[in-house]
Amino acid sequence: MTSDAAAPSYKALLGLKPARRLALASVPADFSDWLDYAAVIALVVFAWGEGPYVMALLALALSLPYVVVGPFLAVIVDHAPIRTVLVISNLGRGLATLAFAFVDQTFVLLALVFLRGCIDSAFTPARQAAIQATTPEALRGHANGLHQAINQTSKIAGPAIGGLLLAVWQPQQVFLFNAVLSGVAMLLAATVIVPTRPVSDAPKGKFLTESLKGIAEFRRSTKLLIALIFSSCAYFAFFLYDALIALLADGFGFDATVFGFSIAASGFGGLIGALVAGRVAERRPILTMSLAAMVSGTTTALLASAALLGWPVQVAAFLLVLGFMGGATAFMLVPYRTIVQREAPPDRIARVFATGEAVIVGSMLSAPLIGSVIASQWGTPAAFLAGGVMLVLLGVVTLASVLRP
Structure with a gap:
């Protein structure tokens, strides 16, 4: 580095248009996650009166997609254009959240929570791929710090905002609002210019073989x-x-x-x-x-x-x-x-x-x-x-x- 201005910093990171737009798209995406979480808990516990058994199943529905589905969807993420995956996954998360608003049975809701988690298990690796593709190596630590800060801010403010919304809205109305947030994230993701990734010289194998790479x-x-x-x-x-x-x-x-x-x-x-x-x-x-x-x-x-x-x-x-x-x-x-x-x-x-x-x-x-x-x-x-x-x-x-x- 020849000057302080060129030194790695958050200012230098946000001076890059693709990195700035990716961070901006992450704000509504992460907030919708935590608002969804607050609204689902409110619906299951306070509106439907479910107990520990259903809460344990909910925890599994939130976690298992990343274990049993994510590694396989990642094959598609690695071969598809990154921006396309970001757009489609935000659209899918929004549609799943929209469906929450029209559900009146616990196990149907749990199935939709699992489905949304499956879609998110593609979005998260795609965002990591986008950070790698749009950020110079010297700034990747800053990029990960920024995205983690966005997630932490969402974790703090999301449930708090969700609690305020739930004071005046039904959980179903919060789901509708979250679906709009995912739509905003989708539109912002569509503006992120991601460089084309180099094509691997290795021959493609079967889907399971590809997932094991x-x-x-x-x-x-x-x-x-x-x-x-x-x-x-x-x-x-x-x-x-x-x-x-x-x-x-x-x-x-x-x-x-x-x-x-x-x-x-x-x-x-x-x-x-x-x-x-x-x-x-x-x-x-x-x-x-x-x-x-x-x-x-x-x-x-x-x-x-x-x-x-x-x-x-x-x-x-x-x-x-x-x-x-x-x-x-x-x-x-x-x-x-x-x-x-x-x-x-x-x-x-x-x-x-x-x-x-x-x-x-x-x-x-x-x-x-x-x-x-x-x-x-x-x-x-x-x-x-x-x-x-x-x-x-x-x-x-x-x-x-x-x-x-």
């Missing part, structure tokens, strides 16, 4: 494999305690209001963390992930130890710790995506990303159940302690593998 890339690249194993273990550790934050807050004597603030603090920490991680992820991504795991795990373990020992924790300190934990999570996610975009060939990136998503989500599925067993046997703080210790060990082992001569 994402796995082959993890075998080829040690850095990709380390990043995937790290991310799978990290998310497993997170989800050991993620669903138990309300119980931990209650154990410290905090009420529902503080719990609500703690979720907001975690989201805000994730937002700040994503923007900062975007600045450093490109240089030493695996080192960044390792140090973040060690810091996050230590913080989580200390909070859990305070709860186990009965030490008092002030509200401000509790919120600060939750925000810090949320920020550290972003320091693990942003570098992972940066590594995928750096290591995966352009003609296979969707399959590589979808394969990684399938492994990560698959590893997450059992974590809440295991965390609840730990909590029921030894108390809620024990689940946080187990997750924190696992993160520290993960960071140490990963760091050792990187520093090994």
Whole structure:
């Protein structure tokens, strides 16, 4: 770089028209996801009065598409024009959301939630492919930080806006509004100019063989494999305690209001963390992930130890710790995506990303159940302690593998 103006920065990233338009298209796309989530929960729990069994099925309907469908749809994503996939997937998500508004049976709604997740399992790898194709390598860390920040903002504001809308609208009306948001995302995605990807010289095989080429890339690249194993273990550790934050807050004597603030603090920490991680992820991504795991795990373990020992924790300190934990999570996610975009060939990136998503989500599925067993046997703080210790060990082992001569 010859000048500060040419140095990698968010300003330089947003100065690129394709990157700017892709980020702009991501705003309504991500907001519609979280508004949908809030409206589906409101409809199933408060309007239809469903209980834990249906909520468990809903969690599966939200998660399984990325495990059982995403890796296969990624074959199509890798061979189709990226902009076309972005447009069609936003259209499909909008139509699925529109269908939510006309459903009056729980299992039909769950089937549509699964269908929307299948469509989204094509949209997410396509967006990663678009970032790779439209962003210079030096700015990809910033691009991933920006898109993660958009997602975190949606995660904070989406349910809040959804709650306000649900105060005056029925869930079905929120679904109609979300369908319009997906339409806006589709129109914005249509304006993104994505360079044509290079055509692979490798002969095309059968569909199943093509879908397995994402796995082959993890075998080829040690850095990709380390990043995937790290991310799978990290998310497993997170989800050991993620669903138990309300119980931990209650154990410290905090009420529902503080719990609500703690979720907001975690989201805000994730937002700040994503923007900062975007600045450093490109240089030493695996080192960044390792140090973040060690810091996050230590913080989580200390909070859990305070709860186990009965030490008092002030509200401000509790919120600060939750925000810090949320920020550290972003320091693990942003570098992972940066590594995928750096290591995966352009003609296979969707399959590589979808394969990684399938492994990560698959590893997450059992974590809440295991965390609840730990909590029921030894108390809620024990689940946080187990997750924190696992993160520290993960960071140490990963760091050792990187520093090994």
